[in-house]
Amino acid sequence: MLPQFAALLQDLFAALYKYNVLPLPESSVAPSARVNRVLLDGLLASTPYEHLKARTQLDEIRAGLGAVLLGERALELLRSEKLFSRRDLLDHFALRHDEAEHAERLREIERAEEMRGDAELGEDARSEIDALRERLAREALVAERRLERRAAEVARDVANRAEAGKKRLEAEALGVAQELDDAADEAESWGRALGARGPGSAARSLELGRRLAHNPKLRKLSRLLGRMREQALALRHRLFERPSEEILDVETGRELARLLPQELIGLRHPVLRLDWRRRYVEGALLQYRLRGDDERGRGPMVVCLDTSSSMAGDKEIWSKAVALTLLDIARRERRRFRAILFSSPETGLYTLDLNRGERYAADLEGSLDLADYFAGGGTDFEHPLDAAVECLGDSRFRRGDVVLISDGECRVSEEWKRRFLAEKQRLDFSLYAILIDVGGSTLETLAELADRVSRVSELTAETAGDLFTRV
Structure with a gap:
C-alpha cells in the first residue's frame, strides 16, 4: 500500500524503542518516504505517543508489537482511503519507480567511468564509452527532472493531507496503547507457560502478541490457561517422594547436583579453583548420568x-x-x-x-x-x-x-x-x-x-x- 512501508515499520520500532529519538533532516529523506515522515512527525508530537512509549521504551518485544499494531492500523487507513486516495497512492509508487530509475542511471554512468579507466582499452573502445556516457548523462538528466516534478506534486498532496493524517494516526496510537499491555503480558505468559524460550523467542513472542491482539478467543484462552497452569503446578507439587532416578553412567556437564564427589573438591581448593571454573563454563566436569521414568x-x-x-x-x-x-x-x-x-x-x-x-x-x-x-x-x-x-x-x-x-x-x-x-x-x-x-x-x-x-x-x-x- 505504501512504497516505503518496510521503512515506516523500522521507524515506528525505533520511535517506540529508543530512549532518544532524533529524526533525520527532511532534506535527507527520500521523496517517496515523505509521507512516512509526516505520519511519524504527527505521532511523535501526540500525547498517546508518550503513553505508548512509556510501555515500550527499551523493550524490544513491546516495541516490536507496538510497531506492528501501528503499521496494521496505518494499512487499514490506507485501504479505506482515509489518508490518501487510490490515485495518490499510485503517484507515490510512480515516484518510487522514478527514484529507482534515476539511481540506476547514475550507477550506469559510474560503471562507464570505471570501464573508461581501463588502460588496455583502445581508442575506438574509449570513443564508444564516451558516447555511452553522454547518452546515459542525458537519460539521467531527464530522469532527474521527471523525479523532481513528480516529487513536487507528491509533496503538495502530502502537505494538503498532513493534518488529517496526523490526527488519524494519533487516534490509532491511543487504541494501540490500550491493547498493547494486555497482548504483550498474555504473550509473555503464554510463552512462559509452554516453555517457549531460547533462540528466536523474541520473534515468536512478537508473532504471538500480534495474534493475541487480534483474536479475542485467544486472549480469553490465554488468561484461562495462565490460571489453570498455576493450579495444575500447585496440585502436582504434592507431598510424596520424588520420582526415582538411577545412575546409568558418567558423563561431562555442569549440573552441580550430579557432580562426582572428587569434582567438588576443586570448588574449594585454592589452586584448582580457576581450573574448576574453566571446566564448569565449558561443561567439562564429571557428573553422573541418570536414567529416570521417561527412559x-x-x-x-x-x-x-x-x-x-x-x-x-x-x-x-x-x-x-x-x-x-x-x-x-x-x-x-x-x-x-x-x-x-x-x-x-x-x-x-x-x-x-x-x-x-x-x-x-x-x-x-x-x-x-x-x-x-x-x-x-x-x-x-x-x-x-x-x-x-x-x-x-x-x-x-x-x-x-x-x-x-x-x-x-x-x-x-x-x-x-x-x-x-x-x-x-x-x-x-x-x-x-x-x-x-x-x-x-x-x-x-x-x-x-x-x-x-x-x-x-x-x-x-x-x-x-x-x-x-x-x-
Whole structure:
C-alpha cells in the first residue's frame, strides 16, 4: 500500500524503542518516504505517543508489537482511503519507480567511468564509452527532472493531507496503547507457560502478541490457561517422594547436583579453583548420568480434543486450556505430546506433535494452531481413539496415557467398543476422560470407555487434583 512501508515499520520500532529519538533532516529523506515522515512527525508530537512509549521504551518485544499494531492500523487507513486516495497512492509508487530509475542511471554512468579507466582499452573502445556516457548523462538528466516534478506534486498532496493524517494516526496510537499491555503480558505468559524460550523467542513472542491482539478467543484462552497452569503446578507439587532416578553412567556437564564427589573438591581448593571454573563454563566436569521414568518406559501423552459444533463457545475455551495445561505438564516431565483434534468422520483428524524439539520444548506455533483450529460438525470418538492406539502401538514406549477431552455427546458401536477395550488391555495403557461440563454434556459414553472421568467443573472444587495429578 505504501512504497516505503518496510521503512515506516523500522521507524515506528525505533520511535517506540529508543530512549532518544532524533529524526533525520527532511532534506535527507527520500521523496517517496515523505509521507512516512509526516505520519511519524504527527505521532511523535501526540500525547498517546508518550503513553505508548512509556510501555515500550527499551523493550524490544513491546516495541516490536507496538510497531506492528501501528503499521496494521496505518494499512487499514490506507485501504479505506482515509489518508490518501487510490490515485495518490499510485503517484507515490510512480515516484518510487522514478527514484529507482534515476539511481540506476547514475550507477550506469559510474560503471562507464570505471570501464573508461581501463588502460588496455583502445581508442575506438574509449570513443564508444564516451558516447555511452553522454547518452546515459542525458537519460539521467531527464530522469532527474521527471523525479523532481513528480516529487513536487507528491509533496503538495502530502502537505494538503498532513493534518488529517496526523490526527488519524494519533487516534490509532491511543487504541494501540490500550491493547498493547494486555497482548504483550498474555504473550509473555503464554510463552512462559509452554516453555517457549531460547533462540528466536523474541520473534515468536512478537508473532504471538500480534495474534493475541487480534483474536479475542485467544486472549480469553490465554488468561484461562495462565490460571489453570498455576493450579495444575500447585496440585502436582504434592507431598510424596520424588520420582526415582538411577545412575546409568558418567558423563561431562555442569549440573552441580550430579557432580562426582572428587569434582567438588576443586570448588574449594585454592589452586584448582580457576581450573574448576574453566571446566564448569565449558561443561567439562564429571557428573553422573541418570536414567529416570521417561527412559524406563513412561510413554507419550496423546490428547484427543473434541472440536465439534457442540463444543463451540465456552466449552472450546475450557477444553483447549486443559489441553495446553497438559502440554505444559508433558514438557516438564519430558514426555512426548501428540494432540489429535477431531469432529465428524468426514472432517478428518488434525494431528499435532507439540514438543518434538530439544528438551521437549513446546512448539509455540503448533500450540497456536491448536488454539485457533475449530472444525465444527458432528462428533466421532472412534477414529481419534483408533489413531491414539496406533500412536501408542508404534511408539518405542508402549505404556502411555490417552486423554479424551469432550462434552461426551457421542455414541460408539458395541463392536468397536469391544475391540477398543481389548486393544487397551493388550497395550496396557490408561484412558482418562475429561468431561467439559460447562454446558450441555453427557457422561455415559465416556464412562464406558475411560478408566476415570474427571469434570472440568472440579477445577473449583477440592477434588480438582484428579484432573491433573493422575495423567
